[in-house]
Amino acid sequence: MSIEVTRDVFKLAQVFTISRGSRTEAKVLTAHVTRDGVTGWGECVPYARYDETLDSVEAEIRGLPADVTRAALQDLLPAGAARNAVDCALWDLEAKTAGKRVWELAGLPAPGPEITAYTLSLDTPEAMRAQAAKNAHRPLLKIKLGTPDDMPRLEAVRAGAPASRIIIDANEGWSAAVYADLAPHLVRLGVELVEQPLPAGEDEALIGMDRPVPVCADESCHDRASLPALKGKYDVVNIKLDKTGGLTEALALRDAALAAGYDVMVGCMVGSSLAMAPATLVAQGARVVDLDGPLLLAEDRDHPLRFDDRGVYPPDAALWG
Numbered sequence: 588m589s590i591e592v593t594r595d596v597f598k599l600a601q602v603f604t605i606s607r608g609s610r611t612e613a614k615v616l617t618a619h620v621t622r623d624g625v626t627g628w629g630e631c632v633p634y635a636r637y638d639e640t641l642d643s644v645e646a647e648i649r650g651l652p653a654d655v656t657r658a659a660l661q662d663l664l665p666a667g668a669a670r671n672a673v674d675c676a677l678w679d680l681e682a683k684t685a686g687k688r689v690w691e692l693a694g695l696p697a698p699g700p701e702i703t704a705y706t707l708s709l710d711t712p713e714a715m716r717a718q719a720a721k722n723a724h725r726p727l728l729k730i731k732l733g734t735p736d737d738m739p740r741l742e743a744v745r746a747g748a749p750a751s752r753i754i755i756d757a758n759e760g761w762s763a764a765v766y767a768d769l770a771p772h773l774v775r776l777g778v779e780l781v782e783q784p785l786p787a788g789e790d791e792a793l794i795g796m797d798r799p800v801p802v803c804a805d806e807s808c809h810d811r812a813s814l815p816a817l818k819g820k821y822d823v824v825n826i827k828l829d830k831t832g833g834l835t836e837a838l839a840l841r842d843a844a845l846a847a848g849y850d851v852m853v854g855c856m857v858g859s860s861l862a863m864a865p866a867t868l869v870a871q872g873a874r875v876v877d878l879d880g881p882l883l884l885a886e887d888r889d890h891p892l893r894f895d896d897r898g899v900y901p902p903d904a905a906l907w908g
Contacts, residue, residue, distance in 0.1 A: 588622040590655070590673065592648045594641060595630075597859055598885040604708040605731045605758045607636065613857045613884065614641060618648055618672035620680050627680025628907070629865070631672035632829050632856035636806065644669045657681070657835060666810040666832035674833025675865045675907070682908050689908035690868055690901075693838065700898040701870045704729040704754060704877040712743035719747030727752045729877055733760020738772060745776045754875060756782040759806055763792035773800045780852070780875055782825060783807065793820040803852050803875075810836050811843045823850040825877075826869055834865040841869055850874040857883055860891040864902035867892070 597613045604610075613632065620627050633639035647669035655663060657677040664670035682689045690698055707718045709731040722728060728751045730744050737757075744753065755778055761769070766784040773781065783805040785792060790807055803823035807813065809830040817824065824844045831837040841851055853870040854877040855863055863878045870876040878899050881887050890905040902908055 588620065588654050590648065590651055590653060590676075591619040591621070592645050592672075593617045593619065594645070595859070597887065599857070599883055600885045601883075602708070603706075603857060603883060604710060605733065605756075607758060609708075610857070613859070613880075615858050615862065616641060616644055616648070616668070616672055617861070618676040620673065620676040622680060622684070625680060625683050627676045627678070627683060628861065629672040629675025629677075629679060629833075630858055630862040631668035632858045632862065633668045634829060634856060637667060637830075639668050644672075648673055661832075661835060664832065666812075666830060666836060668829045670832030670836075671828045672833075674835050675828065678834055678865065679907050682904075688904065689834070689865070693834075693868070695838075695868060696871070698868055698871050698901040700895075700900045701867070701873070701876045701878075702726055702898040703879050703894070704875065705879050705882060706731060706756075706877070707744060709733065709740075712739040715740050716743035716747040719744040719751070723748035723751060725751060727754065727875075729754050729756055729879075731756055731758065733757040735761075735765055737761075737765075738769065741769075741772070741776060741778075753778050754780040754782070754877075756805070757784045759783050759786040761785060763789075763796070767796065770797065770799055780823060782852075790820050795819075798822065801850070805854065808840075811840050814840075814843060814847055814849075817849070821849065823852050823874060825852040825854045826866075827854045827856065828862070828866055828869075829856050834868065837866070837869045841873075852877065854878070855880045859884065859888045860902070861888050861907055863892055863899070864907035867899060867901045868908075870899075 633644040787806040801822040804821040805825040852875040
């Protein structure tokens with residue numbers, strides 16, 4: 588067996604901005620695992636927020652033994668982007684070798700389409716209203732916020748898309764005081780969920796705080812080991828494969844989170860259809876699905892995921908799994 592890594596770049600359809608910065612392209616790593624002439628592949632997005640770079644993640648992947656198994660991988664690499672790419676590549680390889688789909692190998696029901704959020708990046712209120720109006724036909728919009736003066740942005744988006752459901756991602760950008768001040772307005776404007784309002788290291792302030800809108804842990808939740816520290820702070824956990832370190836842990840985290848009484852959101856970094864494909868399996872029946880990465884790109888993989896008014900569909904075998 589052999590493991591190779593390639594670097595791929597996908598141009599974005601427009602500048603994508605969150606509270607931590609802007610980007611015009613998605614830089615990803617693709618792991619290719621080959622055995623007996625059959626190749627499986629998986630994609631990851633190294634994330635600077637977690638001290639990951641293209642170089643560091645590539646080095647982690649290249650440092651693996653060539654004959655690594657999916658079970659051994661869970662102990663050889665920590666949860667993160669490197670393990671994600673290889674774990675998903677190994678799932679793809681197993682499916683191709685067995686002549687089955689990944690959901691069959693995992694003992695899951697055949698997946699179907701799921702309504703996904705569409706993300707509006709952080710901008711001026713006027714620009715965000717225009718973005719919202721352009722996408723007002725979409726059933727669920729996700730707004731990137733995370734500044735002390737977000738109220739005009741939120742009002743503008745609601746005015747631009749009066750019928751759409753709305754969720755918010757603050758990307759750790761608020762203080763407890765800002766969140767407490769905004770909370771009643773979130774209710775007034777029909778916001779259904781708030782992702783990570785406070786920095787992960789300061790979320791103790793959520794304990795005992797009134798949460799009229801469900802609060803979702805993103806940066807505070809990586810894998811099953813994260814769950815005990817979330818008690819009393821969060822209502823929902825956001826499962827991203829680049830945080831869990833692959834589909835294997837993502838499925839286990841979903842089951843553990845539901846058993847612990849949390850609702851589940853399934854999210855993504857900005858990547859191609861290959862990155863989203865395994866996540867569509869985790870997303871089945873989730874409270875919120877946010878797998879819009881391909882919709883933000885100007886270019887994508889061959890055999891991309893399909894999106895229509897029923898949502899994002901599971902991948903064709905020609906893409907993954």
